Amino acid sequence: MSTTNSPLFNSSPNLTRSSHLLHSPGQCTCACRHAPISPRTIYDRSAAVASCEPDLISQQHQHHHDHSSIITTSSFFYKAARLSPWKSHHQNSTPPYLLHPPDQRAPITRKLTKMAALAFSTTRFGAKPAPLPWKQPALAPAFSVSLRRKERERAVRRLVVAGMDSKPTVLVAEKLGEAGIKLLKEFANVDCAYNLSAEELCAKIALCDALIVRSATKVGREVFASSGGRLKVVGRAGVGIDNVDLGAATEHGCLVVNAPTANTVAAAEHGIALLAGMARNVAQADASIKAGKWERSKYVGVSLVGKTLAVMGFGKVGSEVARRSKGLGMQVIAHDPYASADRARAMGVELVSFDEAISAADFISLHMPLTSTTSKMLNDDTFAKMKRGVRIINVARGGVIDEDALVKALDSGIVAQAALDVFTKEPPSADSQLAKHEKVTATPHLGASTMEAQEGVAIEIAEAVVGALKGELASTAVNAPMVPAEVLSELKPYVELGEKLGRLAVQLVSGGSGVKSVKVTYASTRGPDDLDTRLLRAMITKGIIEPISSIFVNIVNADFTAKQRGLRITEERTHADSSCEHPLESIQVRIADVNSKFASAILGSGEIRVQGRVKDGVPHLTKVGSFDVDVSLEGNIILCRQVDQPGMIGRVGNILGEENVNVSFMSVGRLALRKVAIMAIGVDDHPSTQALKKIGEVLAIEEFVFLKL
Numbered sequence: 065m066s067t068t069n070s071p072l073f074n075s076s077p078n079l080t081r082s083s084h085l086l087h088s089p090g091q092c093t094c095a096c097r098h099a100p101i102s103p104r105t106i107y108d109r110s111a112a113v114a115s116c117e118p119d120l121i122s123q124q125h126q127h128h129h130d131h132s133s134i135i136t137t138s139s140f141f142y143k144a145a146r147l148s149p150w151k152s153h154h155q156n157s158t159p160p161y162l163l164h165p166p167d168q169r170a171p172i173t174r175k176l177t178k179m180a181a182l183a184f185s186t187t188r189f190g191a192k193p194a195p196l197p198w199k200q201p202a203l204a205p206a207f208s209v210s211l212r213r214k215e216r217e218r219a220v221r222r223l224v225v226a227g228m229d230s231k232p233t234v235l236v237a238e239k240l241g242e243a244g245i246k247l248l249k250e251f252a253n254v255d256c257a258y259n260l261s262a263e264e265l266c267a268k269i270a271l272c273d274a275l276i277v278r279s280a281t282k283v284g285r286e287v288f289a290s291s292g293g294r295l296k297v298v299g300r301a302g303v304g305i306d307n308v309d310l311g312a313a314t315e316h317g318c319l320v321v322n323a324p325t326a327n328t329v330a331a332a333e334h335g336i337a338l339l340a341g342m343a344r345n346v347a348q349a350d351a352s353i354k355a356g357k358w359e360r361s362k363y364v365g366v367s368l369v370g371k372t373l374a375v376m377g378f379g380k381v382g383s384e385v386a387r388r389s390k391g392l393g394m395q396v397i398a399h400d401p402y403a404s405a406d407r408a409r410a411m412g413v414e415l416v417s418f419d420e421a422i423s424a425a426d427f428i429s430l431h432m433p434l435t436s437t438t439s440k441m442l443n444d445d446t447f448a449k450m451k452r453g454v455r456i457i458n459v460a461r462g463g464v465i466d467e468d469a470l471v472k473a474l475d476s477g478i479v480a481q482a483a484l485d486v487f488t489k490e491p492p493s494a495d496s497q498l499a500k501h502e503k504v505t506a507t508p509h510l511g512a513s514t515m516e517a518q519e520g521v522a523i524e525i526a527e528a529v530v531g532a533l534k535g536e537l538a539s540t541a542v543n544a545p546m547v548p549a550e551v552l553s554e555l556k557p558y559v560e561l562g563e564k565l566g567r568l569a570v571q572l573v574s575g576g577s578g579v580k581s582v583k584v585t586y587a588s589t590r591g592p593d594d595l596d597t598r599l600l601r602a603m604i605t606k607g608i609i610e611p612i613s614s615i616f617v618n619i620v621n622a623d624f625t626a627k628q629r630g631l632r633i634t635e636e637r638t639h640a641d642s643s644c645e646h647p648l649e650s651i652q653v654r655i656a657d658v659n660s661k662f663a664s665a666i667l668g669s670g671e672i673r674v675q676g677r678v679k680d681g682v683p684h685l686t687k688v689g690s691f692d693v694d695v696s697l698e699g700n701i702i703l704c705r706q707v708d709q710p711g712m713i714g715r716v717g718n719i720l721g722e723e724n725v726n727v728s729f730m731s732v733g734r735l736a737l738r739k740v741a742i743m744a745i746g747v748d749d750h751p752s753t754q755a756l757k758k759i760g761e762v763l764a765i766e767e768f769v770f771l772k773l
């Protein structure tokens with residue numbers, strides 16, 4: 065008779081960790097690789113994965129980071145596995161999203177919330193929050209009959225009430241508009257602590273579930289490390305995320321969201337202000353007047369009309385600068401390797417190569433993000449290719465220019481003037497040759513600093529952070545791709561199924577060579593392009609890893625964590641012969657080269673197999689090893705193999721009843737009449753060791769196992 069003793073788990077029926085399981089990473093045939101993706105490309109259907117290994121995916125993602133900085137094409141969908149990050153530190157409470165019907169939420173999040181809330185909010189150790197009454201899934205048909213529905217609903221309400229008094233904590237580390245603070249306070253405890261030193265930030269962060277910063281706060285690896293796993297969301301109140309270590313965030317399962325749209329116009333207007341102000345020496349002439357001078361001939365400017373402006377980075381800000389410059393009568397060309405030529409053409413802008421842009425321009429305006437590729441993009445070599453007397457505007461990031469090279473170019477006259485809002489080091493040192501240069505007009509990173517933009521950014525980031533803390537889909541995630549709401553809605557029950565199958569499969573392991581190789585088979589009527597399995601894979605990974613480690617796995621870090629542990633997950637599809645509209649007929653999880661504490665779960669191939677499907681929106685276990693069962697995946701499960709004879713259900717039911725363990729479902733599957741059968745029993749509670757012992761003592765029961773979902 066099997067027990068819960070195994071190299072994976074300690075002798076308690078409560079599963080704990082094992083540290084020796086997983087080793088070698090494998091190969092990847094992930095189809096999601098290397099398409100040069102435009103920023104915020106969210107859902108790449110071509111990324112459908114036939115067989116996918118995490119390590120190459122991670123590299124791929126890094127590649128995207130390097131080239132576009134916005135990253136959203138990478139790994140997989142954040143949301144589900146956020147698993148209501150806030151809850152990981154509030155284990156016994158229910159996230160407040162359960163408190164409000166979806167239609168009472170803020171407009172931006174409402175739509176997504178409806179679809180995402182339930183299946184995407186399980187917790188690290190606790191059970192998935194039970195569905196709300198208005199989203200109660202239908203009962204499973206046929207063999208699976210819920211005995212305890214009323215009680216479950218009551219339990220939900222109790223949980224909801226219990227969750228009301230514990231709030232997550234959000235640290236706001238830089239000045240944020242009042243409207244955003246107000247929104248945050250409706251949901252969280254808000255700690256506004258500005259001008260923290262790096263040490264102070266690290267000290268505080270362990271008490272915070274979310275952190276909101278602008279561009280001045282460096283959120284480096286040490287911040288994530290210091291958080292002790294509590295920090296679940298970093299909100300960048302603005303566009304540029306170069307001050308956040310995205311790699312470290314991902315490794316720590318921390319979502320990074322930004323506010324990509326609210327300051328676009330402000331930044332573009334500032335670019336235009338610098339362009340025009342520089343051309344007419346406004347700042348210098350103003351300073352001269354204030355110094356008591358009247359220098360009309362010294363400050364003769366240059367005209368803009370008819371001049372060529374090269375917009376470097378034709379994204380949101382760049383496009384708006386281009387539009388406005390055309391209104392000023394300028395010829396506008398642009399360079400952006402990822403921008404659409406059609407979109408540019410529609411605006412009357414020609415996309416050209418980097419060299420063409422810089423050599424043809426009278427004015428060059430920089431609007432690309434700071435990445436390893438764009439760092440020091442303007443340098444000695446590139447200045448040498450420019451027209452003599454060119455003028456440079458930089459409202460992007462100081463680091464895209466080699467500042468020493470710019471000083472030289474200004475001194476030599478290659479560059480006639482520069483207007484700079486941003487510097488490599490902010491603020492620049494008091495003796496910065498560049499900031500003090502007479503040909504330079506400088507502002508202290510004011511691009512986003514209008515009243516309107518700051519309010520907009522504050523609201524945008526507050527909604528994103530609150531949404532993420534609630535476990536909702538993050539539509540502005542920068543270290544995880546986003547999923548169209550309709551896809552998410554469709555996949556939701558399958559995601560839950562995948563996680564539970566992973567959880568069951570790994571709990572069946574009792575030794576062998578460690579959980580290194582997992583094969584997932586999706587039976588679907590859909591073609592590969594119509595079914596993106598990344599989210600499913602991430603959740604299966606979560607289900608497999610969490611019961612055997614102390615790692616919090618979510619959609620952000622699932623592939624990374626699998627790779628770290630040497631867990632190779634391969635995926636395959638089989639074509640399901642069905643006319644049904646559902647995306648998946650079944651999901652099968654197999655773990656190779658292991659022993660099982662429940663021998664019936666092992667196939668002839670030596671693999672542990674569990675398989676399930678979604679029935680009426682509810683995940684069901686339908687196969688264990690070679691046995692067919694049919695049990696709804698709620699609560700916990702006892703699997704028994706017994707001699708197929710009358711009275712077995714009653715006998716086990718009695719034992720559980722005597723121990724006050726509620727049975728929610730029972731299902732029996734057999735290979736041959738009166739020979740051997742598998743009984744799957746859904747239980748709401750954790751049976752005592754005594755009860756499990758009694759089940760084991762029933763003569764006809766050959767083996768049994770208790771599994772937590």
Ligand SMILES: NC(=O)c1ccc[n+]([C@@H]2O[C@H](COP(=O)([O-])OP(=O)(O)OC[C@H]3O[C@@H](n4cnc5c(N)ncnc54)[C@H](O)[C@@H]3O)[C@@H](O)[C@H]2O)c1
Pocket residue numbers: 102103131132133134303304305324327328331376377378379380381382399400401402403431432433434437438459460461485486509510511512513
């Ligand atoms: N000064 C400020 O206060 C302020 C305000 C807003 C934005 N910004 C900066 O401006 C940048 C652009 O903001 P946005 O909202 O337009 O972002 P965006 O993502 O909409 O646009 C960035 C564009 O740069 C392009 N790009 C990427 N790599 C490139 C390369 N090597 N060469 C040319 N183009 C490249 C991208 O394809 C994209 O189209 C931000 O990253 C931020 O750093 C500064």
Ligand SMILES: O=C(O)[C@H](O)COP(=O)(O)O
Pocket residue numbers: 278279280301302303304305327509511512513
């Ligand atoms: O990237 C941005 O959004 C701008 O640089 C604004 O930065 P700020 O929030 O520090 O003003």
